[in-house]
Amino acid sequence: MGVVKADQMILNIGPQHPSTHGVLRLEVMTDGEIVSEIKPHLGYLHRCFEKHSENVTYEQVIPFTDRCDYLASMNSNFGYVVAMEELMEIKVPDRVEYIRVIMGELNRIASHLLALGVYGLDIGAFTPFLYMLRDRERILDMFEYTCGARLLYNYMWVGGVSHDLPKDFEKICIGFLDYFEPQIAEYNNLLTYNKIFVERTADVGVIPSDVAVSYGVSGPNLRGSGVKWDVRKDEPYSIYDRFDFEVPIGSGKFGTLGDCFDRYWVRMLEIKESTKIIRQAIKDLPSGNVHQAIPKKIRPPKGSVYRRTESPRGDLGYYIVSDGSPVPSRVKMRSPAFTALSCLDEVSRGWMISDVIAILGSLDIVLGEIDR
Amino acid sequence: MTTTEIKSTISDQNSGAVIENEGLSDNQIEINGSQWLEVATFMKEDPNLSFDQLECITGIDTGDGGSLQSRYNLHSMEHRHKVEIVINHDRKKPIVPSIEQVWRIGDWFERETYDMFGIEYEGHRDLRRILCPDDWEGWPLRKDYEGQDSYHGIVVPKIKEEDGWE
Secondary structure (H helix, E strand, C coil), rough: CCCCCEEEEEEEECCEHHHHHHEEEEEEEEEEEEEEEEEECCCCCCCCHHHHHHCHHHHHHHHHHHHHHHCHHHHHHHHHHHHHHHHHHCCCCCCHHHHHHHHHHHHHHHHHHHHHHHHHHCCCCCCHHHHHHHHHHHHHHHHHHCCCCCCCCCCCCCCEEEECCCCHHHHHHHHHHHHHHHHHHHHHHHHCCCCHHHHHHHCCCCHHHHHHCCCCCCCHHHCCCCCCHHHHHHHHCCHHHHHHCCCCCCCCCCCCCCCCCHHHHHHHHHHHHHHHHHHHHHHCCCCCCCCCCCCCCCCCCCEEEEEEEEEEEEEEEEEEEEEECCCCCCEECCHHHHHHHCHHHHHHCEEEEHHHHHHHHHHHHHHHHHHH | HHEEEEEEEHHHHHHCEEEECCCCCCCCCEECHHHHHHHHHHHHHHCCCCCEEEEEEEEEECCCCCCCEEEEEEEEEEEEEEEEEEEECCCCCCCEEECCCCCCCHHHHHHHHHHHHCCCECCCCCCCCCCCCCCCCCCCCCCCCCCCEEEECCCCCCCEECEECC
């Protein structure tokens, strides 16, 4: 008897499916239960960010960047203003740099909490999601206290930030960290060491490091494959070279190096590193005027700049071309989720349909950023 | 390696590939489009260069009926150097060899640039639109782009100079 081969079947996952993390359609070619090919169809959320940017002034682009990666808007703002300041050669006051780092790292924690919580949800663990959202809520409260918005901040401006830190922010932030750090152990007990969770993620969807680099996979996904690369450490921007923190990488803790569990675990460790950075930044926070270096008119000289920063999802790059007018000639966003999603086809081949959900969740994509 | 050293390494091995251009900034090298695939393969595989990361491909319309450009930001994790490659395309017939099989991420980046600028990447195995619908007309990020009036019976709103949106 020969090998029993079931008929080829095409299965559409999405665009309205909770585990696609937004409006993404996956055309999955299957052989029985085994995936033979995946064709992702993007663009359902395409809002012409790059075309819009060519019709508004430089400062008006910042609210658009919020809406690209809506789970880490601070980091989206951050990347854009860092690129703009490099183009215009603006020196930003120290206080502004410290505030930006605090906000960026707080947003990284919030984004990772959502990523980890939703990842548990994808795989069937409902409770950890509620615990993580509860703590994320406290970070959003702090953002609301600072700039009035909970999700889309428009907080970082070219040369400064929109508001100085409110009264007692340092105290509130330290209070939050004191509360939050012990929670990480609770998450680990709830989700990380849960046998069902480990069985679903360990050894599944291995991305070897050379494949990851070739596909431009970045951030926690790349570090999960064991490549020690973090833009904050390796190409420091802002004032990240002043802080002492580790870059966690995957080690094949429960399975193979570069599997879904490693990517999950790297995020969990990164949360811890972020709290370390925030503590250092609050301790050294200098005084000063946060509006002092904001230029009255933004007219960068002719030229172009490409700058990448470390967003919670990876290398977030902005390519900005200026023709000397107050309106950008071209703004291109190199989004980390876009590159991470591109490797889904290669990584998922040969796995079961249910594993595709686990792999997709472990990549932590945000469709707002992929479709722009 | 500095950009000048990278440039001389490339031109030593690939004669005629590097185009001298005074208008470029310090980190940019202009490459002859027809030789791009050989140069890209060389840049990835040469042990002194070993550009293993393709960070970004940006399409640019220089405007006023000028040329279209593809810009490639490359980075080497091993040697910690980076460079930006500029390739000029003829506006009427923008064709350049695809590097999709050199750096796999080139696949989606090239599809995106094709989608927005209509630059054709020769040798790409699956060159189709990625963000816009398959039957969209025109190349949205070109400076002379004019949107279509309707799409499957849906009127496409346009900006009017005085009154804002229609």
